[in-house]
Amino acid sequence: MKEKTYVEDIDRSMYDFRNEDKDAYRLEEGLTEEIVLKISEEKNDPDWVRDLRLESLKIYNSMGLPNWGPSLDGLDINHISTYVKKNAKMADNWEDVPAEVKDTFEKLGIPQAERKSLAGVGAQYDSELVYHNVKDSVAKSGVIYTDIESALKTEYADMIKEHFMKLITPSDHKFAALHGAVWSGGSFVYVPKGVKLDFPLQSYFRLNAKGAGQFEHTLIIVDEGADLHFIEGCSAPKYNVANLHAGAVELFVHKNARLRYSTIENWSKNMYNLNSKRALVDEGGKIEWITGSFGSHLSYLYPMSILRGKGAKMEFTGISFANEGQNLDTGAKVVQLAPETSSVMSTKSISKGGGVCTFRSLVKIGKDAVNSKSAVSCESLMLDSESRSDTIPAMDIRTPYADIGHEAQIGKISDEAVFYLMSRGLSEEDAKTLIVSGFADNVSKELPLEYAIEMNNLIRLEMKGSIG
């Protein structure tokens, strides 16, 4: 397969291992303590991080793969160390970036300067400049936004230790354990009490940072009464030679705070996206997830929100578009543990060209969630009969004093709607594209304008089938 060729060709390692270690790798089937210790050493980990890595490794080795969801056969699980070795290595050379990826940049109108940085080829002047400007405004507001590894060496080390992998624990599932063992890079954001940032923070600025990519860890703490909008990713495909993404995102929303976490995921189509995302919301707090999933070959993605404080709220707005060769298994989970909590999920999915979209959710209402509400609505659009769309929602309710509603719909693009648009001069393809973009507006209207435009461009390209 084409993807495998790329992996084998670009064999450069971030870690400068000695020869005898290379032999050790060849004999190994799985991840070893040695490899993990090496990583820890390279990074100069504090003791607790190293210990957490080792503990996670033990858990990883003791766990099996999930017995539900899309098959992970294509993932070279027996040589997982290879992914680690190539960790965060994007293409070293512009020439090595696949043609279709470069092509997409072109079609999406991504500026020249940004393309190379997105491909991880190297820092570009313009993006560096932009980044620095943002850095100043952010600093002025008192918000801390830095890479997590450096933050471990500052006065925030204790704060990080208190929160790191406490929400997503290594024993949650095999890839959380993997993450715990080999995590590398990522962002740390702290918004102090009462601070409301009036522009969104974008992870894109950190793309070039050392260790960005596959196993990155995002830790965001929004303190009491504060307000933050954080945008992760962008619609341009993120190309990575090693095709496993097992990152983790931990979000802590304190009393009366609000966090909006927007993601446009468009990993290149060879990618296995096994990201874990979780939010913990305290009294009066609110978490808003805005998610657009377009890329990856295969994904398991269920942002989970734990509403533990009275009146905590969760809103989840998502769209997934699975095209040929893709299996996107996404959804959301919410656990409501306190009175007067509420959750709203609005998701849409589009399946085309043999793609598979699965919406999988869980709404768990605990005994104490008196006077709580939950409303889930999911709509699926089938664009042909080669594709697949599955809706698998689950509800576990343990109090009579909650109001739970769920509705789902599946169907095809209305012929009348297409005919109507065609009668106004649009081609059939354009008509369908317009309808699908309209279908996706639950997400696009929640994004800042430039992201919404990029997302619509992305949809247009997916409809034309010209993204490789």
Added chain:
Amino acid sequence: MKLNKLPVRTFNHIGLNEVNLDYDPGTYENIDFSENGILNLSGHKDAKVTIDVKENESLSVIMNYEAVGTLNVNTDINIAPRGELKLVQIDASEEGNRLINEVNANVGGEGRLNIIQILPGRGDVYSGATAELTGDRSECSMDVAYLTRKTQITDMNYVANHRGKETVSDILANGVLKDEGKKNFRATIDFKTGCAGSKGEENEHALLLSEDVINGSIPLILCTEEDVEGAHGCQIGSLSDDVLLYFNQRGIDKAGAEKMISYGNFSRLIREIDDDVLREKTDKLVSEVL
């Protein structure tokens, strides 16, 4: 005994992928009941019932269960093209008994299958039905009314597999949970490739009346065919303020409203029992329980 398996597994920690029941079936007694009438199953343990509906034939069958200990009934239905079957299954067991009730049906072209299950909180119930809508324009409906009370478990699994063109399915479950009742409702509408023009709907209303109940619901829609219409809706909780206000203004208090709605779920299905004696008997049984 593994029962009520979800066609597609999901998160294991929810515990709803299937049921592992501590029961080993013995030898099945074979019963052919391809005729109109009432089939009483009382002294039985494991029964395999076959209902064959011939072309253009229309049958109305009532299965009245009076379990002693555990009653395990497996019903196989075959409906030939343009055949029609109305099957009403009633759990009239003595309290404290257990019922395992599975139905597998194949419906031919333009055939109609109407399954009605009346489960008025007699004991633990594991009930389900799977219909293969094989023939073009075949239709099926699964209509269930249940009451789960005391420490009972009501575990359900309804599957409609759309294979033929322009097939129609309708799954509806209306129920009430009281005391420490535990209920699991699984429903699946599966649109297989080739079932163009098909429509499927699944709906659930569950009224929760006590603080110790556990409600689990997994309504699935699976689809590999473009030209279909699938919809699912569910409403779980207690009576809304608006509904209570309406009843209130007509002089009916909350308890009265809850009772009326609980009874209403059953009375609608009891009307479908084509036998006056049995209909009254069942109505009495339900009224007593409520």
Added chain:
Amino acid sequence: MSNTLLQVKDLHVGVQEKEILNGVNLEIPEGETHVLMGPNGTGKSTLGYALIGHPKYEVTEGSIIFNGEDITEEGGDERAKKGLFLSFQNPLEVPGVSLSAFIKSALEQVKGERVKAWDFKKKLHATMDVLNMDYEYAERDLNVGFSGGEKKKAEILQLLMLEPKFAILDETDSGLDVDAVRTVSAGIDEYKKRTGGTLLIITHSAKILESLKVDRAHVMIEGKIDRTGGRELVDEINAKGFEEKE
């Protein structure tokens, strides 16, 4: 001089901290037909809800005297048993309960005794005839899938079957709906014929009132009764619209 059936004294009613009725005074003698008119959003429906004891509407001041009894603190179902009835503008769907079962149960609550099935069915069908209602509606789930017109008939059917002492008809949305107007008119005629009861019709437009014998009309503006008059007030409003008196 007939008995005052309903007396509203300086009624202040609010919803979620916001005051909507600020000092309503109203008297309705037994057997009369009164009309409450006023611009949109002025509190007309609120008065109806407050009279029947809607939990969301809080009485902050004043009182409601019904048939000589102060019912200000009483619950909705108690008031219903005493003979108060409200025909809802947009009645809810209640799956699982048939229209006839609902009416029968309500009747039993109001009468305080069991109703004989056969007599009930006879009366129900006779009443459905008056409203030109297909008998099959009786067995359908209450309001489920009913069109606006069908819901209206279901409400009026309940009015005629329950025979309350005092009926409030909230027709604020009925406006120019020809069918609704016809149903309500027929319903009012039959109600008066059967019981000689007392009516308060809340309406925004006068279409409903054309063939009706109106004893008194009240105009509500900004949560208070602005003017009261006889039939001629209705005609005046139709001609000139609503304006506060100088």
